Every structure is written in structure tokens, then in C-alpha cells.
Amino acid sequence: MLRKIATVFILFISANLLAQEQMSVFFESNKFQLTKKEENKLNQWILANNNNKIVAIHGFTDEDGTSGFNDTLAQKRVDFIFQIVKDQIKIREDFKTLSFGEKFTQSENKAENRKVTIYYILEKDIPRENEILGIKPEVAVEELPKPEIEYPEKLIFENPNGTKSEFKLDREFMKKVGNAKTGDKLKIENLNFIINTFAVVNESRGKLYELLLVLQSNPQLKIEIQGHLCCMPVDRTDLSTQRAKAIFNFLINNEVYRARLSYKGFGSTQPIYPIPEKNEAERAANRRVEILIVEN
Template identity: 65%
Template sequence: MRKLFLLFIVLFNYTLVKAQEQFVVYFDSNKHEVNNIENRKLQDWISLNKDSKIVAINGFTDEDGSNGFNDTLAKKRVDFIFNQIKDKLKIREDFKTRSFGENFNQSTDKSLNRKVTIYYILLKDLAREDEILGIKKEVVIQPKKEIKYPEKLIFDNPNGTTSEYVLDREFMKKVGEAQVGEKLKMDNLNFRINTFIVNPESRGKMFELLLVLQKNPNLKVEIHGHLCCQPIDRVDLSTQRAKAIYNFLVNNDIDKTRLSYKGFGSTIPIYALPEKDETQRAANRRVEILIVSN
């Protein structure tokens, strides 16, 4: 019981320090109503603090009388003050009154022990209310709902025909669930030789990325273009290829603020130049997606 009481006093002192503002009302011996002088002080304080907010009211007594009597008296003093202010000042919704009876550090002057202390926050500090009281808001992170992608997609081609494309749903899921800073390669996205025109059989890859962006409105990406073979990208082809993907997405109503693009030429190869075979050249000749926000 003693340990519990000491903990309670520590918590009280913490509130005392953090709340910053306090007002004290004193009582006559064995009284739970204030005298005329203290009542006038209380009413004046109420008038001056219409915009303040009460966060705690603590009641105390001197050591005269039994513990039970003093605990009851302290509670009555708290109730009296609370009834005086409840319709005049703002009070926290989770407001709780506290009464300490004689169980606190007593002053040698008994008159200073018969009191109620009101803790409050001024208008200028209300925006910091939880911070002042040491209250940390619980952040609830909602789990991201799993997105169901279709197995196939039918889209129109520039020549007027249509194509049926089997979607790589595993790749789409990876992009949609990727962490910020993660890079993902768009496999099988190929261009005509020495151009930024996407091969017809690779157009489905662009639709995969488009569909992921449509289904994940918070997703932002940066499109990276890379080349093989030549150490110098003289015509900036890697940037043009990255921009081609960017333009496709913008033309299909993806907001520009969610997209950006860069070309790196052959400066970040997977395999050292010159490559040994077509497998290595194909690996270096790639488009990657950098997750900027998700």
C-alpha cells in the first residue's frame, strides 16, 4: 500500500511539472466550502480564465482528524471547487478529480495544507495540450488491403488491332508492396534497336505498371533507363526510353506528380562492359522502377 501511495505521488508531481499553470484555493479548518475572501479570489480567477482549460483538481487537508475523515473532507473540497467551475470553464473529457487527504508533504503552517490546487492550461498553450500532459497519441496503422489483379488484359494497339496479354501478377504485387528506395526491374520490356520505341510484344509490360499505379494511388515511382554495350550514351537513349514509359503513363491519366524519369546510359551495368554474351547485354539493357513513395 505504501509503494502504491509513493507511485501515486510521483505521478502527481509529474503532472504538476508538466501542467505548468496552477491556482490554489485555501479552506478553513474542517470546512469544505471556502470563506468569502477565498471565494472572491476564486471567482476573480474564473473570470480571468474563461479561455483556459482545467486538466486536474487535487484536494488536501491538514493532519487533524482521522485518515478516513480527512480523505472524505479532501474529496468534498474537490467536489465544491468542481461545482464552482464546471459550467464556466473548459474541462478535459477524461478529467478525473484527485483527493489526497493528509497524505502529502505537509507544511508546518497548517493553513497551507487545507487547500485545493487547480491545474490548467492557458489558451496560448492549448495546441500543445497532450504534449504538456505527456500524453502520446496511439498511431493505428491499418493493414494494407490485398489488391486483386486480373489474369489477363485486352488493350488496343496503335495499328488498330487488339492484344490479349497475360499479366505478370507477381511482378505487379511486388511493385505495389515495395518499400521506399527499392528498385525493381521490368523484365521483358524491350525496344526497337537504337530507338525508344517499345516492341509490340512488350507493350503489355507498360500496362502492368499502369495498372499497379491505378490500383495504388499513393505509389510514386522514378523510371530508370539503362543501356548495354557502349560506355557512352551519345544520344541520351537511356533517358529517352525512360521518358517513353513516363509519357505512356501520363497519357493514360497518371498524375505527373507521381512520376519522374532518369537515364543512366551504361554507367550502372549489372555486368561489366564489354559484356561476354547476349544474356549479359540483355541484363544491362533494362528499365527499372525506383519506389519513391508508397
């Protein structure tokens, strides 16, 4: 017959058991309740050790019966002992139960195998409890503050015809995106498109570079670009998606890793103001691109 171990209460490596005090009580065949003699023995031990501390209780059976039956019997024996000692002697709060059933080195004397063994430490050793059990204290890892990134105030590009293009950058917006938390959503202010197209007007191209610089400076940052429209309840040409994709393509073409980006168009299904809007200010608010922080 295969020997099995079913465990009921253990918190430490087996090798450490040798460092503990221990006592055992024994059971009759197929029983999980103690005889009067063994119950008296347990009560006397409790009286003599009520200032000590239990760190584990293990239950065992002989090899008679099936492995499944023995596993259950060992568990019942541990539970029975635990109910007696739990309010009379200290027990570790994170104390776990293990039952070994018949899975252990069996004695030739079957009566010696039908037992529960209590492992405990003496009162004088309680201050060294974790050391004795081989438990190392958790070391708190201090999370260092995210270093402040200095973004440029403007970008200047030389055009093929020899002229220069200058884009003033919104440093506060870039810092806000870079420091945003996962799940945050931020509107890209002043990002405008040529009417009824997904082409960004020249005056707004600096907004694309702001986003590019933030992504380059924060390699862990992942975003979803979300497009929204105003005015019409149905986005028949899927213009909101095309606008979000245009920004996506700009970033991809400037070597931002594709897996960090996604895009989505919502048409006018998520307006800030009800449609039809009352004025141009409301239309402008609904006609927007937002950045969802997927990971930061």
C-alpha cells in the first residue's frame, strides 16, 4: 500500500521541528477521541505548559484502512486536539494544520503510530520564536519617488526649404501625463483637426510632439488614444476613430513601440454636453481627443 501524508497544522520546514519541544498523545485504532488516560495526560501537559506556545500540531495513523480513510482520521485527530488546547495555551496566529495520515516512517508497534504530536517552544524562547522557526523578517522596500523629468519649453525644426518651424510646448500637460496613474483619462487641449478630416491643423502639431516626448521619457507608459465627436448623434464616417488612429500613426512613425499604444473612436456616444449642443463652446468640448492611461 502506498504511504500517504495528509497535513493539518504546520508553519515551518520539517528540519526545524528538531529545534522544538514536543509531546504526543495516542489513540485507539480508528478513533479520533482520546482515552481517559491520554486525555488526563494532555490536560496535565496543558497545566504545566500554559505559558509556553504551540507552533504546530501533527496527526498520524497506522496503515490499517484505506489511504483516504487514514487521511480523514488524521485530520479529525488534529482537530480534536486543537479544540481542547486552543483556549488554554498560546498558538501562533498564522498557525496552519497538517495531517500526515499513514505517510510517515511507521513504527513496527502500530500503537505508536496512532498519535498526535504537539510541537511547542518554551516561554523563555518566545522572543526568539521566528528565529527558531526559521522565519526571516520581511524587509520593507522603500519606493523611491519618481524622478522629475524636465521637458523642453519649445521645439524648433528646420524645414526642407530652409525655414524653421517652432512649436511651443505645454510642459504642465506633459508632466501631468507622465505622472498620471493607471486608469486616469486626460484631454489633449487645443488639439484641432481640419474640419471633417483627420488631418491635424499646423497650429496643433505641437500637441503631437508633447505626447511623443512624454512617451519617450516614460518607457513604462502605455496609453489608449480615444477620439470623440460633437454635433451628430451618429459618426457615419467613423471620423473619431480615424482621428485617434492619425495620432497613433504619428507616434508609431516616430518609433514608439506599437505594444504601448492603442486607439479607439467613440463618435458622439460619450459627450460632455448633451447633443445637440447649445453653442460652439459645448461643441468644442465634445469634439476632443483623450488619453487613457493603460499602464504607468
